[in-house]
Amino acid sequence: MNEDAGPIFRQVATQLEDAIVDGSLAEESQAPSSNELAAFHRINPATAAKGLNQLVADGVLYKRRGVGMFVATGAREQLLKRRRSEFACSEVETSVSAVCPRKRMVTPSSVAATVTTGLPARAAAGRSRRC
Template sequence: MKFDFNSTKPLFQQVNDEIEAAILSGAFPEESQVPSTTEISKSFQINPATVLKGMNLLVDHDLLEKKRGIGMFVKTGAQAKVKTIRKDKFLHESVVTVVKQAQALGITEAELKELIERGYQQ
């Protein structure tokens, strides 16, 4: 995990994003235990409440589950959910912007598809 203490993105969101990325990559497989709040806070010198807030976002998104007295575990189906979340984010943050820019430049849908195909080839 990497955290940018100079970023404008809050640390709890960075915790959420890093664990989410680890779930997506398979570094934290489904049904496996993730590092505890204490482990993460000590390793990266982050306030435990901040780490917990980031982890609770993952619980709220149904990616992690708390097992009382044991710890936090990656839920079954979490990797697929992360992919869906990331695809939706990509659509809204990137694709929509590209399409608007293409329209402003007078690029047709067919031309844009051709440009994307060329991008894949590079």
Template sequence: MSELRDNGKPLFIQIRELIEDQIVNDQLKEGDQAPSTNQLVQFYKINHVTVAKGVNQLVESRILYKKRGIGMFVAEGAKNKLMTKRKEDFMDDYVVKMVREADKLGLSEGELVELIKRVRRGESNGE
């Protein structure tokens, strides 16, 4: 398990995102048992209620499901749901803003694509 960061996000969201990342990265696959609330509490040394809130959000969104007395498991189609949501969020959080800024700068679609290719090749000024 990876570490939680002091990034301004509430811990329950970090717990949720940690499990989501494990699903997206195929560390947890459909039908696999997710880490238990108790395991997460012990590992991260945080409040049980905080962990439960993050896990319950995944249950509510049908990414995880509960088997009474056994634990939490990754639901069928969980990875696809997460990937679809993340792609939508990526578009809303980054692509829309990038395109708007490109429009302000008068960049053509071709120029914008070329800039993206340069970044992918590691030719950006920011590195």
């Protein structure tokens, strides 16, 4: 695990997400247990469990009582969709800050509000903030 890459439980979750996206962990296949992840990464099992539970909360994994955790149907597409959205938001944010670093005319949230709702930022205020 990389100390500079954020919390360890989040790194565990990201690593499992990467395995799902690249196909090495297929839908409906069993995910590694928290004890397996803990032994592999030499971390506390509770930390590994927190990463797994984050994926359960996100709907990427689901639990089968007494059996383990499995990759949910549609998890790969869900992750790809989320990653595309996050990438688009980060690119808009980077582009806007490069073009008008101190101007408040165009902001990532106003662009996102317009894209999301089809309305200008003032009309869409309070509706949806994706970026």
